[in-house]
Amino acid sequence: MSGGTAEDGTRLRRRLGTTDAVVIGLGAMIGAGVFAALAPAAAAAGSALLAALALAALVAYCNATSSARLAARYPASGGTYVYGRERLGPFWGYLAGWGFVVGKTASCAAMALTVGSYVWPAQAHAVAVGAVVALTVLNCAGVQKSAWLTRLIVAVVLAVLTAVVVLCLTGTGTGTGITGGEGADWGGVPQAAGLLFFAFAGYARVATLGEEVRDPARTIPRAIPLALGITLVVYVAVAVAVLSVLGPDRLARSAAPLAEAVTAAGAAWSAPVVRAGAAVAALGSLLALILGVSRTTLAMARDRHLPHALAAVHPRFGVPQRAEIAVGAVVAVLAGTADLRGAIGFSSFGVLVYYAIANAAAWTLSPAEGRPPRAVPVVGLMGCLLLAFTLPAGSVVAGSAVLAAGAAVYAVRNTARNAAP
Structure with missing residues (x-):
């Protein structure tokens, strides 16, 4: 691979098996999104929420398939940053990496603030900073501890979500039904799908850990679809259960839809457990996000798009500690000083652009290189662009501005490099 060869002291160790990779993907996807994304999605699509979920899942499946084939071909840290660079050229790899690092750093802070708002609302920022510091220390101690x-966390969250589904479908409350209220808003389905896609995006974490997975050509293509499939089943079950109790109108107005759903189902005693599950879920998402962002930071630092000092790998723990600490420090500052609830749309825009580049890269694979069926990257690319540009206007403008700024920095540095003797 051009430009991606790790120097001595920057190579990661292959320690993760298929189960570890699937669990890391589940930890990233089955997180705070399922506790929070259903309400704004219902506000956009009404009773067409399940159609939006299906659209988000279709785009996610195409992205997962393209990413899996590329990750098997290029099993190095960095995900689409590496794939875009190798298949489309250095600029496209850089743009994917830039969008991922910036967007997911904001998402890290949002997840940290979600932990704080559930654990101790009056001190949400302080709790958020503490969570970031604790998880950064854990990651610095080795990826195997993080996987454990x-x-x-995944086991706890799945238990809570299972309880929500059972309580809602067997409860004594009087629900309005899945189609209750004003009905479907089909024009809002793409925007709802874009918001729900935010909750699916964690399967990239498996690809960004490609350099730490054993037998990546076999493990990654198996782990990504498995994690995505399990997540989809969970999300559909939760959405159907919550809609059956609250209906689309009440769901759209709810600040804590899963907790409100179990209360409406006659199981108010379980609401504190559901809130605790939401905090644990956000913690799991934060853990996986920090892992992914730090690995992409490592890959970009190797190619000197970021400070090369961040490319060092700790000789004992086998992790990119400097990248971990740098990412943790930035996220801690954001979590301690900013209200990033509006960053979800911004992060979604950056991630969708990231996957659009992944699909374009997968299109260039030959059959001998494991190319997916031609329709997969085409539908993935078109779906990513559709969802990205139907997000709220503020998110589209902010995301486009940040990507343009990154492109300008690349152009300036490239010009200076070419002009150097």
Whole structure:
């Protein structure tokens, strides 16, 4: 691979198996999104929420398939940053990496603030900073420890979500039904799908950990679809259960839809448990996000798009500690000083552009290189662009501005490099 060869002291160790990779993907996807994204999606699509979920899942499946084939071909840290660079050229790899690091750093801060708002609302910023510091320290101690904690978090969250589904479908409350209220808003389906896509995007975490996975050509293509499939089943079950109790109108107005759903179902005693599950879910998402952003930072630092000092790998723990600490420090500052609830749309825009580049890169694979069926990257690319540009206007403008700024920095540095003797 051109431009991506790690120097001595920057190579990561392959320690993760298929189960670890699936669990890390689940930890990223089955997180705070399922506790929070249903309400704004219902506000956009009404009773067509399930159609929006299906559209988001279709785009996610195409992205997952393209990413899996590329990750098997290029099993190095960095995900689409590496794929875009190798298949489309250095600029497209850089743009994908820039969008991922900036967007997901904002998402990290949002997840940290979600933890704080559930654990101790009056001190949400302080709790958020503490969560970031604790997880950064954990990640610096080794990726195997992070995978172990992620497995525990996923188990807790799945247990809570299972309880929500059972309580809603068997409860004594009087629900309005899935189609209750004003009905479907089909024009809002793409925007709702874009918001729900935010909750699916964690399967990229498996690809960005490609350099730490054993037998990546076999493990990654198996782990990504498995994680995505399990997540889709969980999300559909939760959406149907919550809609059956609250209906689309009440769901759209709810600040804590899953907790409100179990209360409406006659199981108010379980609402504190659901809130605790939301906090644990956000913690799991934050853990996986920091892992992914730090690995993309490592890959970009290797190619000197970011300070090269961030490319160092700790000789004992086998992790990019400097990248971990740098990402953790930036996220801690944002979590401690900013209200980033509006950053979800911004982050979604950056991630959708990231996957659009992944699909374009997958299109260039030959059959001998494991190219997916031609329709997969085409639908993925078109779907990503559709969802990205139907997000709220503020998110589209902010995301486009940040990507343009990154492109300008690249152009200036490239010009200076070419002009150097």
